[in-house]
Amino acid sequence: MARAIMIQGTGSNVGKSMIVAGLARAYTRRGLAVRPFKPQNMSNNAAVTVDGGEIGRAQALQAKAAGIAPHTDMNPVLLKPQSSTGAQIIVQGQVYGQQDARDFGAAKDRLMPFVLESFHRLAEGCDLILVEGAGSPAETNLRARDIANMGFARAADVPVVLMGDIDRGGVIAQIVGTQAVLDDADRDLIKAFTINKFRGDARLFDEGRDDTCARTGWPCLGVVPWFDGAGRLPAEDVADLPARARSGGTGLTVVVPQLPRISNFDDLDPLAAEPNVNVIIASQGAPLPVEADVILLGGSKSTLSDLAALRAEGWDIDIAAHVRRGGHVLGLCGGYQILGNSIADPEGIEGPPGAAAGLGHLDVETVLHPRKTLALSHGTHLESGTALSGYEIHMGDTQGPDCAYPWLDIGGTPTGATAKNGQIQGCYLHGIFSSDAFRAAWLAQFGQTSQTTYDIQVEATLDDLADHLETHLDLDALLALAQPPVLRA
Structure with a gap:
């Protein structure tokens, strides 16, 4: 027994x-x-x-x-x-x-x-x-x-x-x-x-x-x-998030705005484990660092609320300036929704029914709905052909012209969106950086070499x-x- x-x-x-x-x-x-x-x-x-x-x-x-x-x-x-x-x-x-x-x-x-x-x-x-x-x-x-x-x-x-x-x-x-x-x-x-x-x-x-x-x-x-x-173990508590960051070295600098309802932030752990990647958590009350190579907008449990908080910090202005300088932006799940033209919540999933304009860096629109998507997924990074796996956990669908430029294939279905300038991408799939081959291919786009086998490190x-x-x-x-x-x- x-x-x-x-x-x-x-x-x-x-x-x-x-x-x-x-x-x-x-x-x-x-x-x-x-x-x-x-x-x-x-x-x-x-x-x-x-x-x-x-x-x-x-x-x-x-x-x-x-x-x-x-x-x-x-x-x-x-x-x-x-x-x-x-x-x-x-x-x-x-x-x-x-x-x-x-x-x-x-x-x-x-x-x-x-x-x-x-x-x-x-x-x-x-x-x-x-x-x-x-x-x-x-x-x-x-x-x-x-x-x-x-x-x-x-x-x-x-x-x-x-x-x-x-x-x-x-x-x-x-x-x-x-x-x-x-x-x-x-x-x-x-x-x-x-x-x-x-x-x-x-x-x-x-x-x-x-x-x-x-x-x-x-x-x-x-x-x-x-x-x-x-x-070196995946974090659960948002209070641990700043301690996971590492900065001051050479290599790729990834800046992550710490929004009030940030979720599934263990997406960052495999990146932070790479010796040549500097992950900087941008706290409220400070501008986004100009040395960012990539701004990563993570998941959110309350996307409209976090979008409003991002604007209140002036981070929308910082992101726009980053893009004008040629910087890249990646949105995962809620961050993907925030990068689009609009987010509508007609049934009041996150609060009172309403809608808001997104940041407009991806030509897509999101509508929230009560059905929650929960799925373990396997697929391919289209540009490199490398395999990856992850999971979806979100409420809402995202559609628009930039979805015609997907960057992932999940179970035979192209997914995600890429802006025409090639600098902005988004998708609903969490956990993708835990896949060593994909992470290596993604880092290679920025001239960096992966030096970590993440799952082996966790074990x-x-x-x-x-x-x-x-x-x-x-x-x-x-x-x-x-x-x-x-x-x-």
């Missing part, structure tokens, strides 16, 4: 996703059939699954670490923020509806059965389920209808290991404070704690570790040093991460804490 253990954190971005990926690789190497699971995630960085749905990018990476294809049951509830107060809700891979934050609490009662259903299906075909929490269990205002942390752990009787982040400071208070605000039943589910992101000599924290053990009564499974390879980094955890965590003790969950009908 499958056993399960849950990794919860004292807050967001403490490293839960990366640690679960490392554990998945470590236990898979020990011969166990491992499945990752996150009851509820919030991210605009999503992956398309083999069963035709979408899940958080972190769970797709964890599945890769376990040597299996991602499945919608690994992340049954995904929240994709569209505004400061609202999100699209994805349930078991498909659009469930839109929800304001103030109303989402009531909706959680309806979502827990889907969460448990997915969890139970995963448990039928594996040895170990590694469950990842979301945020912190200490958010007492969210506990009543919680499905992401202790609410799920209690419903499925899954033991918990609590992880703190020493890099942000106050880790003793993080762990002791979390224990202090939990009720007795939740507290009893926590069996141990661990510390993540330690820099320097870990022996310097021995007294702090022992004090935390004494105050909580929980054993410590280890103090994990900072993992330098984290930046090697997952192995390094597993080695790191084998060294610094007591994985035997952690595995011994895992228990068969309660599989209620």
Whole structure:
């Protein structure tokens, strides 16, 4: 029978996703059939699954670490923020509806059965389920209808290991404070704690570790040093985006405007991994750097809103100047839509019904509609003939004269658009730069040579991460804490 253990954190971005990926690789190497699971995630960085749905990018990476294809049951509830107060809700891979934050609490009662259903299906075909929490269990205002942390752990009787982040400071208070605000039943589910992101000599924290053990009564499974390879793994949190950039060297300079609802930004990771490519993330409040060779407009969860934000920054003027200087622009998904003449939302998919003029660099028009396109795709780069693969995840269709100049062939269908000046291109396909042959051909257009085999690098980094955890965590003790969950009908 499958056993399960849950990794919860004292807050967001403490490293839960990366640690679960490392554990998945470590236990898979020990011969166990491992499945990752996150009851509820919030991210605009999503992956398309083999069963035709979408899940958080972190769970797709964890599945890769376990040597299996991602499945919608690994992340049954995904929240994709569209505004400061609202999100699209994805349930078991498909659009469930839109929800304001103030109303989402009531909706959680309806979502827990889907969460448990997915969890139970995963448990039928594996040895170990590694469950990842979301945020912190200490958010007492969210506990009543919680499905992401202790609410799920209690419903499925899954033991918990609590992880703190020493890099942000106050880790003793993080762990002791979390224990202090939990009720007795939740507290009893926590069996141990661990510390993540330690820099320097870990022996310097021995007294702090022992004090935390004494105050909580929980054993410590280890103090994990900072993992330098984290930046070589696909990012999920937009907060990690600026850290992925690299500039200051010679080679191709790719500038990416960081729009408020940027999504699927792991498109950038294979480019940033190339030693001769400088990826610069342009933050709000600053002009786009004039040294850009290519401006890349990435995906967006709210295209009309991000288009308005781009104009408010004056970046539309910067892009126009870049094009006049002979620079290139590439739009992926939402960025493709923004580069066109217009974007219409007649049914109010992203908010109130309306339309807006695009940047006009591609002679195409986009109409948004409720049907969401989710597809894993394989094709060819028409100019070079190289193979590529990727995924589509968008709402809307784009048509116009520049579509007569496609630059990709997907399943026998020409797709994408190219401006007549040859400087502007766009398409709906995400993930194309992960294909080594295509990335090499694309870089060659700018006189650069690819020096990276991206997937091999990711696999090697997952192995390094597993080695790191084998060294610094007591994985035997952690595995011994895992228990068969309660599989209620």
